[in-house]
Amino acid sequence: MEKLLNIKNLQVTVADNEAEDASKEILKGIDLQVNKGEIHVVLGPNGSGKSTLMNAIMGHPKYEIAGGSLEFEGEDLTELKTFERARKGIFLSFQTPEEIPGITVENMIRTAKQAVTGENIKVVKFRRELKAAMKELQMDESYAQRYMNVGFSGGEKKRNEILQMLMLQPKLALLDETDSGLDVDAIQIVSNGVKKFHNEDNACLIITHNTRILKQLNVDKVHVLMQGKIVAEGGPELIEKIDKEGFGFLQGAE
Amino acid sequence: MAQEKTYIEDIERTLYDIKNVDKSKYKSQSGLTEDIIRDISARKNDPEWMLEFRLKSLEVYNQLSLPNWGPDLSELNMDEIVTYVQPDAKMTGSWDEVPEDIKDTFDRLGIPEAEQTSLAGVGAQYDSEVVYHSIQEDLVKQGVIYTDMETALHEHEEIVRDHFMKLVPPKDHKFAALHGAVWSGGSFVYVPEGVHVEIPLQSYFRLNAAGAGQFEHTLIIVEKNASLHFIEGCSAPKYNVTNLHAGCVELFVNDGARLRYSTIENWSRNMMNLNTKRAVVGKDGVIEWVSGSFGSHVSMLYPCSVLKGENAKCEFTGVTFASKGQNLDTGASVIHCAPHTSANISTRTISKAGGKATYRSAVKVTKNAPYAKCSVNCESLMLDDISRSDTLPTMDIEGDEADIGHEATIGRISDEAIFYLMSRGISEDEARSMIVRGFVEPIAKELPLEYAVEMNNLVNIELEGTMG
Amino acid sequence: MNKEIFSEIPMRTWNWLGVNEATVDKDLLVESQKLDIDIEADHHEKMVVEYRKESYGIVNISIGENASLKLTQLQLMPEERNHANEVNIVLEKKARLQLVAVETGAKSFASKVNIILKGDKSQADVSVLYFGDGDRSLDMNYVLDFQGRKTVGNLEVYGGLMGESQKIFRGTLDFKQGSKQAKGYEKENVVVLSKGVRNRSVPIMLSGEDDVVGNHAVSSGKINEDKLHYLMSRGLSPAEARKLVLEAAFNPVLELIEDEVLRQEIDSYIKERLENE
Numbered sequence: 001m002e003k004l005l006n007i008k009n010l011q012v013t014v015a016d017n018e019a020e021d022a023s024k025e026i027l028k029g030i031d032l033q034v035n036k037g038e039i040h041v042v043l044g045p046n047g048s049g050k051s052t053l054m055n056a057i058m059g060h061p062k063y064e065i066a067g068g069s070l071e072f073e074g075e076d077l078t079e080l081k082t083f084e085r086a087r088k089g090i091f092l093s094f095q096t097p098e099e100i101p102g103i104t105v106e107n108m109i110r111t112a113k114q115a116v117t118g119e120n121i122k123v124v125k126f127r128r129e130l131k132a133a134m135k136e137l138q139m140d141e142s143y144a145q146r147y148m149n150v151g152f153s154g155g156e157k158k159r160n161e162i163l164q165m166l167m168l169q170p171k172l173a174l175l176d177e178t179d180s181g182l183d184v185d186a187i188q189i190v191s192n193g194v195k196k197f198h199n200e201d202n203a204c205l206i207i208t209h210n211t212r213i214l215k216q217l218n219v220d221k222v223h224v225l226m227q228g229k230i231v232a233e234g235g236p237e238l239i240e241k242i243d244k245e246g247f248g249f250l251q252g253a254e
Numbered sequence: 255m256a257q258e259k260t261y262i263e264d265i266e267r268t269l270y271d272i273k274n275v276d277k278s279k280y281k282s283q284s285g286l287t288e289d290i291i292r293d294i295s296a297r298k299n300d301p302e303w304m305l306e307f308r309l310k311s312l313e314v315y316n317q318l319s320l321p322n323w324g325p326d327l328s329e330l331n332m333d334e335i336v337t338y339v340q341p342d343a344k345m346t347g348s349w350d351e352v353p354e355d356i357k358d359t360f361d362r363l364g365i366p367e368a369e370q371t372s373l374a375g376v377g378a379q380y381d382s383e384v385v386y387h388s389i390q391e392d393l394v395k396q397g398v399i400y401t402d403m404e405t406a407l408h409e410h411e412e413i414v415r416d417h418f419m420k421l422v423p424p425k426d427h428k429f430a431a432l433h434g435a436v437w438s439g440g441s442f443v444y445v446p447e448g449v450h451v452e453i454p455l456q457s458y459f460r461l462n463a464a465g466a467g468q469f470e471h472t473l474i475i476v477e478k479n480a481s482l483h484f485i486e487g488c489s490a491p492k493y494n495v496t497n498l499h500a501g502c503v504e505l506f507v508n509d510g511a512r513l514r515y516s517t518i519e520n521w522s523r524n525m526m527n528l529n530t531k532r533a534v535v536g537k538d539g540v541i542e543w544v545s546g547s548f549g550s551h552v553s554m555l556y557p558c559s560v561l562k563g564e565n566a567k568c569e570f571t572g573v574t575f576a577s578k579g580q581n582l583d584t585g586a587s588v589i590h591c592a593p594h595t596s597a598n599i600s601t602r603t604i605s606k607a608g609g610k611a612t613y614r615s616a617v618k619v620t621k622n623a624p625y626a627k628c629s630v631n632c633e634s635l636m637l638d639d640i641s642r643s644d645t646l647p648t649m650d651i652e653g654d655e656a657d658i659g660h661e662a663t664i665g666r667i668s669d670e671a672i673f674y675l676m677s678r679g680i681s682e683d684e685a686r687s688m689i690v691r692g693f694v695e696p697i698a699k700e701l702p703l704e705y706a707v708e709m710n711n712l713v714n715i716e717l718e719g720t721m722g
Numbered sequence: 723m724n725k726e727i728f729s730e731i732p733m734r735t736w737n738w739l740g741v742n743e744a745t746v747d748k749d750l751l752v753e754s755q756k757l758d759i760d761i762e763a764d765h766h767e768k769m770v771v772e773y774r775k776e777s778y779g780i781v782n783i784s785i786g787e788n789a790s791l792k793l794t795q796l797q798l799m800p801e802e803r804n805h806a807n808e809v810n811i812v813l814e815k816k817a818r819l820q821l822v823a824v825e826t827g828a829k830s831f832a833s834k835v836n837i838i839l840k841g842d843k844s845q846a847d848v849s850v851l852y853f854g855d856g857d858r859s860l861d862m863n864y865v866l867d868f869q870g871r872k873t874v875g876n877l878e879v880y881g882g883l884m885g886e887s888q889k890i891f892r893g894t895l896d897f898k899q900g901s902k903q904a905k906g907y908e909k910e911n912v913v914v915l916s917k918g919v920r921n922r923s924v925p926i927m928l929s930g931e932d933d934v935v936g937n938h939a940v941s942s943g944k945i946n947e948d949k950l951h952y953l954m955s956r957g958l959s960p961a962e963a964r965k966l967v968l969e970a971a972f973n974p975v976l977e978l979i980e981d982e983v984l985r986q987e988i989d990s991y992i993k994e995r996l997e998n999e
């Protein structure tokens with residue numbers, strides 16, 4: 001199986017806002033491999049460092065890699081800028097998507113697609129694809145002309161993230177709580193979207209607090225993150241166990 | 255020191271441009287004299303009342319002092335104001351004299367060469383004259399008058415006399431007085447009752463008509479229940495050697511009428527742009543201003559709407575982009591003088607590379623305007639820490655039935671927004687310029703397509719090389 | 723004229739608006755009550771300044787590193803007297819200021835408040851209440867000057883105007899170059915209760931620094947009709963309802979006054995005015 005993402009002993013710090021010049025260690029040595037064709041799930045209590053992991057993979061400037069390695073398709077990611085990582089085929093669905101006034105959804109996705117593929121995008125064909133994808137996600141067409149996430153409800157923002165994923169067709173999709181804030185039907189829609197997206201050549205890394213989104217997906221591996229460390233790993237059975245018992249039984253696993 | 259240099263450069267230019275004229279005559283005169291005004295008036299073949307008007311304005315001009323607020327105008331040498339006023343001194347003599355940066359901008363805006371030379375004042379007027387004429391025919395059928403101010407003064411003397419500088423009286427401020435004394439050129443539009451002019455009229459077509467561009471006067475009258483969209487200026491930098499622009503725009507929007515007045519202004523970077531624009535709006539009438547300020551060295555521009563009739567409305571949308579060496583002091587004012595009048599002011603300002611952008615406004619609600627409503631929203635974006643952005647609004651409200659709201663924000667491009675766009679594969683530079691374009695989008699979308707595209711180009715040109 | 727310019731806005735605007743400067747009688751500025759206070763590093767103080775008969779008062783304060791001050795300034799001058807007051811405060815690193823200012827007295831008054839957020843991470847929270855009735859004239863000029871990094875300044879102003887009172891409130895957030903990551907917020911809510919009022923607001927924001935967040939908002943309007951209606955539907959008379967709504971509007975400032983007796987005094991003063999209307 002082809003290795004897509006390879007993380008070894010990753011340590012991530014963030015500049016502390018309160019104490020000057022001090023930085024806080026959030027991830028304390030993470031190992032994680034994701035192969036093509038796989039779906040991985042990361043579980044963990046609030047504040048355990050899940051979003052930090054995603055941000056570090058995507059290259060958020062606030063999160064500093066203090067140690068370890070981060071490779072994508074055998075290539076070191078740490079020296080690459082965020083947009084270069086995106087162009088390699090990494091996509092992050094944000095836990096809290098940004099509102100960007102003045103940029104329409106259509107314009108945003110077209111510009112991104114152009115950037116990622118390096119090709120000139122034909123407008124007519126693009127529009128057709130966008131419409132189809134929006135239909136799939138049961139988004140009203142008019143949203144294409146609205147400004148990015150401005151005035152969108154929480155659930156609409158998340159659908160807009162998945163819309164971008166479908167349109168950009170990344171090799172690795174990082175989904176940070178894409179299901180939170182969605183109603184039951186919307187979770188189904190998003191879950192369908194992920195299912196449709198997923199194939200032998202790409203992979204997903206999903207963060208969630210809710211097992212519903214995973215129901216129709218074939219999860220390969222589950223990682224449990226607590227206080228910046230992976231404290232347990234296993235197959236889909238781990239999801240059920242945690243769903244029933246909470247994280248309690250893992251306390252002190254370190 | 256700097257002041258002296260500018261002054262000498264001005265003089266040199268002036269001398270160069272009027273080399274056929276007896277130099278000593280101009281040298282001996284400091285300040286504006288009655289003779290000069292009489293001379294201008296005679297050359298224009300003014301009716302007697304206009305000469306009187308000019309002379310009265312001169313008197314007012316000599317009495318008034320420069321404003322004690324706003325940008326520093328000390329670069330204007332008021333003692334030598336005559337050097338700014340010479341009507342024939344403003345166009346360059348040859349293409350070679352047009353500064354490189356302006357030629358460069360022409361190229362980047364994709365303006366054809368014929369048009370470029372015309373804009374720079376060294377070429378003949380280009381083909382759009384033809385377009386203009388065909389529009390003209392159509393308008394004539396509807397009874398619309400669209401002509402230059404000089405022609406209007408002769409052919410429609412009564413209308414001009416009834417309206418000319420009634421809204422902006424010469425005593426308004428020193429540059430209004432100056433304008434009254436030396437005005438020359440400009441557009442005149444009269445739309446009869448009930449007529450809707452479907453296509454926007456553009457002063458662009460007649461930009462290089464004799465005398466246009468420096469002290470031009472625009473007078474627009476939209477009669478009852480009529481409508482018009484007028485577009486002033488264009489996005490190409492208009493090059494002028496003399497560097498004072500003191501135009502005046504007077505808009506009369508009668509009961510039930512609607513006027514949209516759009517401007518994208520990109521004066522060359524040596525220009526002092528001290529323009530006065532004012533509209534008076536009758537019952538149920540609407541004035542819409544769309545105003546983009548990109549050019550000039552110093553600008554003072556605050557279109558004013560006098561909401562005189564019940565239910566009159568004002569919509570103001572403005573964007574100002576101040577870059578290196580620019581001090582752009584812009585904004586709007588609204589005077590509510592009748593019940594149920596309403597106004598909406600929305601502005602965006604951007605400053606970068608040491609540029610200074612000021613938003614200044616006044617909202618006045620008089621006792622006669624119960625149930626007035628006004629909401630102001632102004633956002634400022636700073637692209638670096640060597641620039642300035644100032645916001646100075648004033649609200650003056652009488653009575654207890656007005657509903658007034660004002661909001662302003664100041665800040666820079668959010669790092670999180672850039673990260674978001676970059677996570678989609680968009681480069682950092684492109685992400686920044688997308689966000690800036692998004693910032694001015696509320697204005698761009700109010701413009702006709704070709705102007706919106708031009709404005710985007712302008713923003714891109716402004717942003718080049720400063721990002722990242 | 724025996725007038726003197728007492729305060730000016732940091733950036734002038736159109737003269738016809740009459741907001742560029744506040745002038746007061748020269749005589750007023752002769753006699754003064756002056757307080758100079760240094761709050762040493764790491765000290766935490768509370769202070770109440772009351773004006774009941776002084777025609778002119780100045781308070782100069784410096785707040786040392788990590789120190790804090792809660793200053794409550796109440797201007798309760800008799801209604802036939804004129805008054806001017808001035809507050810100058812400099813905050814060092816991580817110093818905190820809470821300023822509660824109430825301006826309900828005097829026939830005509832001018833106040834100027836200048837707060838310099840000099841030290842990094844210093845913070846000032848300023849709450850102002852003003853009330854005008856009769857033919858009184860209220861003139862205020864507040865400046866928050868952001869100099870240090872990560873400084874925070876909030877200016878919240880609640881006002882009520884009735885009768886033929888005239889008011890000018892100028893509030894400036896001035897972000898100086900270098901005040902990186904500073905945050906400034908200003909809001910003024912004015913409730914206008916009668917026709918004869920003239921209400922002027924000048925919310926100014928100046929910035930020579932891009933890495934800041936600045937916001938200001940002003941709203942001016944009648945008393946909230948929905949609220950009145952709600953209260954009247956519960957059996958309150960229009961006058962009672964108005965009182966209650968206005969009181970609620972002023973509460974954010976009133977509740978910051980710790981001294982029960984003083985708070986009652988201001989509260990009943992405002993109520994009394996409302997009844998006289």
Ligand SMILES: Nc1ncnc2c1ncn2[C@@H]1O[C@H](COP(=O)(O)OP(=O)(O)OP(=O)(O)O)[C@@H](O)[C@H]1O
Pocket residue numbers: 014015016017026044045046047048049050051052053062095
């Ligand atoms: N930019 C930052 N500045 C300071 N602290 C941060 C920053 N980002 C994250 N942290 C801290 O790091 C820890 C991990 O945060 P993170 O957002 O990764 O948690 P999470 O596992 O995604 O939680 P949740 O389930 O609530 O989304 C938290 O304690 C958080 O406060």
Ligand SMILES: [Mg+2]
Pocket residue numbers: 050051052095176
């Ligand atoms: Mg998270």
